[in-house]
Amino acid sequence: METTFDLDQLFRKSELIPVIIQDASSLEVLMLGFTNREAAELTLQTKTAWFWSRSRQKLWNKGESSGHFLHVKKVVTDCDTDTLLYLCVPEGPTCHTGAQSCFFNEIWEEEP
Template identity: 55%
Template sequence: MIEPEFKDGLLPVIVQDYETLEVLMFAYMNREAFDLTCSTGIAHYFSRSRGKLWKKGETSGHYQHVKEMRIDCDRDCLLILVEQDTGACHTGYRSCFYRTIEGDVVGEKTFEPADVYKN
């Protein structure tokens, strides 16, 4: 296995649907998230805003099942191809990249956040 190079303890990750190649999200992994992703086959990330490990789908049930992991030429960025359960974005869209810079919605809404993220 090629060892990634973590910058300041983090590794940028681009996530794509393994069939359509749609970009679903961008996140970061720390060493623990990387190791858990490799060992479980479920994507784990590090939340910079919360300062903690995050298993994608733990709250929503919208897991990312890892099909393939690719590393870039400098070993400092990952591309993960996943089978996405329902949607990747916490706003209810399949992809976090659901709108243009002008604000036009171009993505598919797959769930209502209020139905998923109940306090």
């Protein structure tokens, strides 16, 4: 995955930025993670999603223990260049609970 994008632009405001993971086919939002420059570089090199774990304070490759890798097909930045969107093909469920998406706990919905 070659890029001419300067990664310095992404990390000028913060060393850690959010990454939204979306299914490349269905466009379902699968998860939210955080990346630092090293994780972003590894993602571009390996074409699998790498993150910075805020709780464990270390890099992690989604799927390294479960086998449920996120194969990155496209990387997009938002208008402020401080958030990333990875369009991925998931290899199995994305959530550590076994759910397809991490977003399944509904807390509110407007009634018709």
